Structure formats: structure tokens, C-alpha cells
Amino acid sequence: MNIRQEPSGFTRLTTHSGVSMVVSTLGARIVELWVPDKKGELGNVVVGLPTPQHYADRANLYLGCTVGRVAGRIPGAHFTGGGLSFSLEPNEGPNQLHGGGTHSFDRLEWELVTFEHEDSVIAEFHYVSPVGEEEYPGELTVVSRYELTSDGVFTSTLSAETTSACPVNLTTHSYWNLSGVAGSTIHDHQLNADVAWHVETGEGQLPSGELTPAETELSLAAPGWDDTFILGEKDHTSTAAATLSHPGSGRKLEVFTTEPALQVYTAGYLPEETFDEVHVLTAFGGVCLEPQRINDNPLLPQFPSIVLQPGSTYSHVTKHVFTSI
Numbered sequence: 001m002n003i004r005q006e007p008s009g010f011t012r013l014t015t016h017s018g019v020s021m022v023v024s025t026l027g028a029r030i031v032e033l034w035v036p037d038k039k040g041e042l043g044n045v046v047v048g049l050p051t052p053q054h055y056a057d058r059a060n061l062y063l064g065c066t067v068g069r070v071a072g073r074i075p076g077a078h079f080t081g082g083g084l085s086f087s088l089e090p091n092e093g094p095n096q097l098h099g100g101g102t103h104s105f106d107r108l109e110w111e112l113v114t115f116e117h118e119d120s121v122i123a124e125f126h127y128v129s130p131v132g133e134e135e136y137p138g139e140l141t142v143v144s145r146y147e148l149t150s151d152g153v154f155t156s157t158l159s160a161e162t163t164s165a166c167p168v169n170l171t172t173h174s175y176w177n178l179s180g181v182a183g184s185t186i187h188d189h190q191l192n193a194d195v196a197w198h199v200e201t202g203e204g205q206l207p208s209g210e211l212t213p214a215e216t217e218l219s220l221a222a223p224g225w226d227d228t229f230i231l232g233e234k235d236h237t238s239t240a241a242a243t244l245s246h247p248g249s250g251r252k253l254e255v256f257t258t259e260p261a262l263q264v265y266t267a268g269y270l271p272e273e274t275f276d277e278v279h280v281l282t283a284f285g286g287v288c289l290e291p292q293r294i295n296d297n298p299l300l301p302q303f304p305s306i307v308l309q310p311g312s313t314y315s316h317v318t319k320h321v322f323t324s325i
Contacts, residue, residue: 001116008051013114013121015150018042021123026052027065027106028125028144030174032278035152038250038324043180045251045322047267047286050275056107061270061281062173065106066144066158067098069129069136070306071171071292072228072263075206079167081296082307088135095204098173100134106173110144120149131163138166138310152322160314168308169293170316171259175267175286178246178253183280186266186287191218193242193262195229199294209299220287224266228294231260237317242289250324257318259291260303291318 002014006022010031014020019042022032031048048064049055055063070079074097077090091101099105110125122145129140145157158170177186195218197211205226214229231241240254241262255262265288273281294303308314 001121003114003116003121010052011112011114011123013123013148015119015121015148017150019148019150019152021121021146021148021154022048023112023123023146024052024055025110025112025125026055027108028110028127029055029064029066029106030146030172031064033148033154035251035322037180043249044182044278045176045178045180047175047177047281048279050279054275059107062098062106064174065172066125066170067173068105068142068168068170069099069134069140070167070169070295071098071290072169072295073097073204073206074295075297079296080298082165082167082305084137084165084167084307086135086137093204095206103133105142120147122147136166138162138164140166140168142170154320154322156318156320158314158316160308162308162310165307165309167296167306168314169295169306170314171263171290171292172318173288173290175288176244176253177286178244178251179249180251182278183274183282183285185282185284186220187284188246188248189220189287190245190247191220191242191264191287192216193218193229193264194232194236194240195262196232197230199228199230201227207297207299218264220266222268222284224268224284225264226266226268227264229262229264231262234260241291244287244289245325247325252323252325254321254323255289255291255318256321257291259293259316259318261292261294263288263290263292265290291316
């Protein structure tokens with residue numbers, strides 16, 4: 001096991017098998033994740049950038065970050081639900097996206113604590129969001145924890161507690177590309193998910209209130225997805241919610257989660273930029289698989305409120321299992 005600071009300011013955590021992750025305190029994010037292909041050769045399977053400043057300059061891409069307080073879009077930047085009604089800072093037209101545009105979790109510095117176990121390395125990020133940050137009520141104490149085992153299991157654990165009632169819907173926003181080839185697209189990947197319903201959207205990609213049956217095989221060809229799907233089973237902690245595979249490299253990613261919904265984004269809006277041989281941005285260069293909850297919306301009254309109460313703990317666990325096909 002090895003944990004060291006990189007010249008870039010990032011932290012690299014390496015297991016005894018060579019499987020490793022690079023993390024950043026800016027946004028509690030994954031910068032690189034190195035796992036083997038079918039030949040045992042390590043490759044980076046997430047889209048990232050070379051330095052913290054690169055991330056700060058391109059914050060609206062949400063590359064690899066922890067998203068909060070509320071993932072997704074809040075119509076009119078006004079939250080109503082769970083007995084609450086209050087306005088927020090808009091950052092996408094009249095709406096709020098991914099927690100706001102100034103002090104959302106992806107734009108802030110987190111405290112990092114690292115651990116080594118016999119067979120895994122852990123990066124644990126801590127942040128206390130003060131009352132009124134981005135106009136949200138309550139002081140929210142958040143932990144975003146990444147654990148990577150030597151056999152290629154990457155687990156994200158998100159937890160939060162509040163001093164007063166407030167909405168919480170956290171997720172991680174990695175762009176997956178299993179080829180290990182920087183700058184390649186995900187058009188040659190295959191994605192299957194246990195999805196039952198597609199959340200239809202209208203203007204501004206806001207929910208229309210309609211749910212339509214979803215196909216379990218999701219095409220990664222253009223124009224792609226930026227859509228929310230309701231998972232078919234209530235428990236995806238022992239059966240995969242989604243499976244992403246890349247026949248060329250032989251890598252397969254299975255996603256297990258405690259959450260009821262999955263946002264799928266195929267990165268059609270990524271810009272074209274090359275930084276070095278590992279860090280390259282290109283349209284459709286990765287696919288985001290973001291387990292989360294359905295935000296309170298009067299058009300979707302059938303889903304439970306995301307409002308967290310004092311004395312309760314928000315808990316979200318997603319396990320990413322890498323194997324070969």
C-alpha cells in the first residue's frame with residue numbers, strides 16, 4: 001500500500017496489486033482510477049484534469065466530484081417539499097443545478113483523511129456546510145468516502161447529518177470510459193441497467209410528471225442521454241443496478257447501490273481539449289452513472305421527500321466492481 005502527494009497537489013492511493021486512485025480535495029473528487037484490462041494492464045477509466053486549477057476553471061463540467069447539497073435540477077430555484085418552501089441561488093437559467101453555482105460541494109475545499117488497510121486504501125473527505133450556504137437551511141455535516149480494494153472494488157459512501165430540516169440528495173459524478181484510452185469515446189461501450197421507468201422531461205430538462213417504460217439496454221450512440229431512470233428493483237445492493245462493458249479492453253463495471261434512481265449522462269457537451277496523454281476531454285468521452293433519489297416535485301408526488309430531519313442520518317452507498325469479460 002502506498003499513499004503520496006503528487007506534484008499537482010492531488011493525492012495518489014495505491015493498493016499492493018497496483019490498482020490505484022488519484023483524488024482531489026477540491027470537490028472531493030476522483031481524478032484518476034487505474035484498473036486492469038483483460039490482459040492485466042492498468043489503465044485510467046475516469047475522465048479527469050491535470051491540476052486543481054483546471055477543475056476550478058471548468059467547474060460546470062462536474063468532473064469526478066461529489067455533488068450536493070441536492071443533485072439534479074430544482075425548478076425555478078425554489079424548493080418545495082417535506083414541509084419546507086424556500087428559494088435558492090439559480091445557476092442554470094432560472095433553475096438550480098447540482099447545489100448551486102458558487103458554494104456547491106464540487107467547488108469547495110474538503111478536508112481529506114487517508115487510511116490504509118491490509119487490502120484497501122481509503123480517501124475520506126469531510127465538509128461542514130454552514131446554515132444558509134447557497135440559501136439552504138441547516139448546518140449540514142457531510143462525509144464523502146472512497147475505498148478501493150486491490151481486486152478492483154471501488155466503493156463510494158456518502159453520509160450527512162443536519163441541525164435542522166433540509167433537502168439532501170448527494171451523488172458522485174465520475175465520467176467512466178473503460179477503454180483506458182484518453183480521448184476515446186464511449187460509443188463502443190455497452191450499457192445495460194435494471195431500469196423500469198424513464199422520467200420524461202420538458203423545457204429546461206425539467207420533469208414533466210410523466211413516467212414511461214424504459215428499455216434495459218441503453219444505447220450510447222449520439223445523441224445519447226442526460227436522463228433519470230427509476231430502477232426496477234428496490235434492492236440493488238446484491239444485484240447490479242447497471243453494467244457497463246467495453247469489449248475491446250475486456251473491462252466490465254457493475255454498479256451496486258442503495259439508491260432508487262440512476263441519472264445517465266453520456267457527456268455530449270464535453271468540450272474538446274487535450275492536456276497530456278492521460279487527461280483529454282472530448283464529446284461523449286465518458287458516461288456518468290449517478291445513483292440518487294428523486295427530488296421533491298409536485299408533478300412527481302409518488303416519491304418520498306428528500307428532506308433530512310435532525311437526528312436522522314443520510315446514507316448512500318454505491319459499489320463499483322471492476323472485472324473482465
